[in-house]
Amino acid sequence: MGAQTTDVLWEMPALALALGYLLGSIPFGLILTRLAGAGDLRAIGSGNIGATNVLRTGRKGLAAATLLLDALKGAAAVWLGEAIAPGGGVLGAAGAFFGHCYPIWLRFKGGKGAATFGGIGFAAWWAIGLSYLLVWVGVLALSRYSSVGSLAAALAAPIAAFAFGRADFGVLFIALALIVFWRHRGNIARLFAGTEPKVGRKSG
Helix, strand or coil, X not given: CHHHHHHHHHHHHHHHHHHHHHHHCCCHHHHHHHHCCCCCHHHCCCCCCCHHHHHCCCCHHHHHXXXXXXXXXXXXXXXXXXXXXXXXXXXXHHHHXXXXXXXXXXXXXXXXXXXXXXXXXXXXXXXXXXXXXXXXXXXXXXXXXXHHHHHHHHHHHHHHHHHCCCHHHXXXXXXXXXXXXXXXXXXXXXXXXXXXXXXXXXXX
């Protein structure tokens, strides 16, 4: 009986993590652009599979849909994880984020995690998600750089999580913010070089 209890203790959290990864690894940007006949997103602009690169195809509707679906898969992973095991929401969130950034189907070459991070924030607590969104949109509107908005929101997320009493997610968000910065290292270099493209610029 004790052995069965021990198995459940690790199997259910592992399931939350695995299902989160599978959800996160769905490349909605790539799927939507292909279905719309816009070609392979990885051959356009930055080659990234996220909403910002979808916008470079000139399809604003597809970009909005990608943003929403990438956020929803992060939120769904949290809700599913919490339904599976105590504390499973954090594991589902971690799985979804890594799945988005490093999807096995695309040889671990995925997106940069900004929208999925936001969806996780809303599922953790609506005020965290709202804080993330306001910082992201506000900084983006002022700078016109998607990368700057994403980086600022990633910094705001752990602060908001601790402020609103979700220390479990706050610790996770510190790790996710570090990964967001790592995934944006090319953007950061271009920002310093003055060559980072602003939002709204269509890829040629």
